[in-house]
Amino acid sequence: MPHRTELYEDPPSACWPIVYSPDYNITFMGLEKLHPFDAGKWGKVINFLKVVICRCYNHRNPTSRLPAQFRGSEKSFETSTDPDRRNNNGKLAVERGWAINVGGGFHHCSSDKGGGFCAYADITLAIKFLFERVQGVSKATIIDLDAHQGNGHERDFMDDHRVYIMDAYNRYIYPGDGFAKRAIKRKVELEWGTEDTEYLQKVHTHVEGALNELRPDIIVYNAGTDILDGDPLGGLAISPQGIVKRDEVVFKAARRRRIPILMVTSGGYQKRTARIIADSILNLHNLGLIDKELATSGAGNPKVEQMIRDTAKDLTNLSLQ
Template sequence: MSTSSSTNVIPGASSSSSSSVDVETLRRNRILSSKLYFDVPLTMAPLIYSSSYDIAFFGIEKLHPFDSSKWGRICQFLIKNGVLERSRIVEPLEASNDDLLVVHTESYLSSLKSSYKVAIIIEVPPVALLPNCLVQQKVLYPFRKQVGGTILAAKLAKEWGWAINVGGGFHHCCADKGGGFCVYADISLCIIFAFTRLNISRVMIIDLDAHQGNGHEMDFGNDSRVYILDMYNPDIYPFDFKARTYIDQSVQVQSGTPTQVYLEQLDKALEVAGNNFNPELVLYNAGTDILDGDSLGQLKVSPDGVASRDEKVFRFAKEKNIPLVMLTSGGYMKSSAKVIADSLTNLSIKGLIDLAAPPLGT
């Protein structure tokens, strides 16, 4: 756990005044006036998704290995399998500029008006040639909807005990820099909103995407309210050695790590985390790029192993009675969507989540 001051040093919410008090007041006012938190009827499920999540424009999205239709296909599998009713899905609102300024700097958000800048962040060079209005509509709007979903998920998790944003998990983005297909820092935004709106003071990030979560690490490196457990492959992107110094509990899993070894290391990691920190909210970044065959993750975890991993994290939170937010994050194989849907089905069967419709009259 960090031993530094609990003062949040995220450089977002900039204002004309140099006073940190004024900056914090402005940030707080932005959070309190945000429309991203809204009441959800108990007839819904704490599963958040919008068809706007899915990115498609002239086939250019296929130039990046990420499956940008993954989010919609996860829901399709759940509905087809009778696990979820479409009418029970919660649709989030789009994060506004004021919402994003809670964490991001004005200069960073302004830089996204350059298609070239966005192309670098999402690693799709032809996007640089497109009019920015099109980039805003086809790329950044879907991401802003997912940010809204991640932020809302914390509220629903506190009310239901758990919540899943079928998108989100953009863990390579911090307050003033994006990268690795991550344009907005939804994890950092979710946590800062929760501090103010939910009266939460201690958050644990369990980042099990194959890649290091350097974005939230840079944002919360000096904040003792946030404990970061990051289990990642050190041999792949982003090689952010400065951010690694901010990880409270670093678990490095080398390329080629098989399922059983991975799960054994996770068991040990969760035990240590539980002994070191007592969170009021768990934010679980559940990337499926740990799957065997994922060329970017380079690990060898089976689909059943992913389901076991998710089950372990949900049990960890449930046994401690801690609300949990799950984000789907990275995963670069077409099979990821079904693997995620199968894992959520398993969580439902095991009673760790409940996606079934409530009885009539409730």
């Protein structure tokens, strides 16, 4: 019997299961600008999604109010100020079939220590929460596609046969944790400057292989955007379109098998990262890979798609601030 807990709050059914809190964005008297990480990228992702979806909605319904899930402030999304709550959304993914935490993905932090900008082990927490408190969840697959090896969750699940780990990363960069690599069931070590064609072929092959080897009850997808060409820490050369396609590959594999998926955004250290994440979420929606009935049905409509492109241009300054 699952235990009662206060770590999880049920969001309204009218809201998309996209998790965000303004507390994600970090400010400290301007010193955050000296850090390679864009400390405000999560808010930029949400602002981009709000503007694009709401603009398209008004185009289709010129006399109507905004749809419920985008009305008001950031509270239109399922939010919480407690970091354990706001980053523990596996249950939400199980109930809805998918969930996206615009923050999260602290994959260098294990249960006993932090590392690499990661303060607590949210991936470990989410999976253990599901195993202990949600009936029907006894196996999990972690698909870690951040540019860095996810040594935190690997150390935590080293001897846990309920958890299957696939990890694709630049083999030459941090953390280079040889001990943690022993936990990886599918290890994809990439070379400096790996580009779209090779990368996407490997992602497709190994995601399919991983999910064929073990059919999990939940997928935790660590969707780092530090694979982007020009990222100062990732060392790979994937285009924005390649990142969008990568996320599509993973969600398609999950949807074909009807496996719930929780996506976290992890690393990404360029100003354009936020817009790419938002573009990817919109692409998943347009393809019907996430709840299409809760927002606009603009996919395939040339006028609506042109509005999305126009809005993306309008928000260029926002994404560069």
